[in-house]
Amino acid sequence: MKGVLLFAFNTDEVDYVKMAYATSQRVNNFLNLPCTLVTNKPTDYKFDKVTYLDSDSTNIKNHKVWLNKGRYNAYNLSPYDETLLLDVDYVVNSTKLLDVFSFYEDYCIHNSASFLMYPDFTQECISPISFRTLWATVFFFKKTERVKLFFDCVKMVQENYTHYANLHGMWSYLYRNDHAFAIANRILNGHIESKCDFIPWNLIHIGEKTTVEKDKNNSFKVILDNDKKEYIIVKDLDFHMLDKKNFMRLFCE
Amino acid sequence: MNVENLLYESKIRFNHNLAKHYLKEKYQSKLIFANQGGLWKADQPLLSLLVSGASKKFILLDLNENPVKVDRAELFQKTLDIYHEVMEAWHQEWEELRNKR
Numbered sequence: 001m002k003g004v005l006l007f008a009f010n011t012d013e014v015d016y017v018k019m020a021y022a023t024s025q026r027v028n029n030f031l032n033l034p035c036t037l038v039t040n041k042p043t044d045y046k047f048d049k050v051t052y053l054d055s056d057s058t059n060i061k062n063h064k065v066w067l068n069k070g071r072y073n074a075y076n077l078s079p080y081d082e083t084l085l086l087d088v089d090y091v092v093n094s095t096k097l098l099d100v101f102s103f104y105e106d107y108c109i110h111n112s113a114s115f116l117m118y119p120d121f122t123q124e125c126i127s128p129i130s131f132r133t134l135w136a137t138v139f140f141f142k143k144t145e146r147v148k149l150f151f152d153c154v155k156m157v158q159e160n161y162t163h164y165a166n167l168h169g170m171w172s173y174l175y176r177n178d179h180a181f182a183i184a185n186r187i188l189n190g191h192i193e194s195k196c197d198f199i200p201w202n203l204i205h206i207g208e209k210t211t212v213e214k215d216k217n218n219s220f221k222v223i224l225d226n227d228k229k230e231y232i233i234v235k236d237l238d239f240h241m242l243d244k245k246n247f248m249r250l251f252c253e
Numbered sequence: 254m255n256v257e258n259l260l261y262e263s264k265i266r267f268n269h270n271l272a273k274h275y276l277k278e279k280y281q282s283k284l285i286f287a288n289q290g291g292l293w294k295a296d297q298p299l300l301s302l303l304v305s306g307a308s309k310k311f312i313l314l315d316l317n318e319n320p321v322k323v324d325r326a327e328l329f330q331k332t333l334d335i336y337h338e339v340m341e342a343w344h345q346e347w348e349e350l351r352n353k354r
């Protein structure tokens with residue numbers, strides 16, 4: 001059975017569960033897949049399944065609690081044989097993700113990203129002295145022994161993050177799933193980069209200083225926040241919205 | 254130097270390049286497909302290679318850099334079909350964007 005898993009823990013600032021609900025609606029619409037929510041409190045929003053997990057509030061980003069830890073539980077919590085683990089701010093706007101179900105034996109993840117309105121973006125590394133960031137925004141996996149090892153490895157990295165931060169020259173005070181997944185993938189592949197685990201197209205970010213508005217049907221107007229207000233119309237393309245407030249205005253009001 | 258003209262030209266080229274970037278991101282992903290145990294991109298180099306071969310079976314490196322023995326005619330036809338379908342849509346949207354600007 002195939003399905004989508006969404007982790008959402010509300011904070012004082014952001015209603016991540018509401019975002020997850022909006023994302024689940026788009027998943028149903030474009031991918032026709034069931035969605036399971038992983039959260040820490042009961043919710044009135046309807047999902048195919050809701051699973052509970054205590055949130056870990058030890059991570060601080062911009063002086064605020066960031067409840068992003070515990071993603072390694074995805075393997076045990078997913079009710080599906082084949083799972084797409086998505087960040088709740090990923091906008092499903094095409095059927096493209098269905099391809100990953102037929103492309104991979106174990107798991108796959110984006111190793112390259114592109115900012116839609118900033119074509120000259122250079123790929124991010126986990127630190128200036130280490131390897132490329134992998135983007136945990138979209139992670140596909142099957143329930144295999146290798147995938148179990150991968151998630152066990154993510155758990156090990158999370159629990160010993162200061163050590164891995166020292167080893168790779170990263171900042172230790174901010175835990176990022178992107179970095180933990182990148183390190184775990186590297187370890188699992190014998191510390192060598194393996195193309196076999198990478199989604200062969202870019203993850204599209206829509207970042208700061210960019211506003212997204214609804215256009216018509218499933219198209220969006222993406223506008224640069226500069227004097228000239230350059231824009232493009234985006235349709236039939238998924239994207240990851242870094243601006244949570246913009247996401248809430250678009251899909252949750 | 255006329256600065257107004259320069260700014261105008263710069264803005265036009267910026268919009269043009271932004272649209273190109275968007276279409277490239279969108280359609281390149283649609284060129285990727287799985288066939289005969291390999292992962293392929295239906296692009297011009299793959300088509301050229303497949304059309305130039307003479308033997309029925311052909312060994313090619315796929316996107317994961319694994320050598321895969323394929324039925325050349327089958328992969329060629331699949332590649333050609335996807336290439337035509339995606340490039341037709343890419344071209345059509347490109348023309349629409351150009352005309353709008």
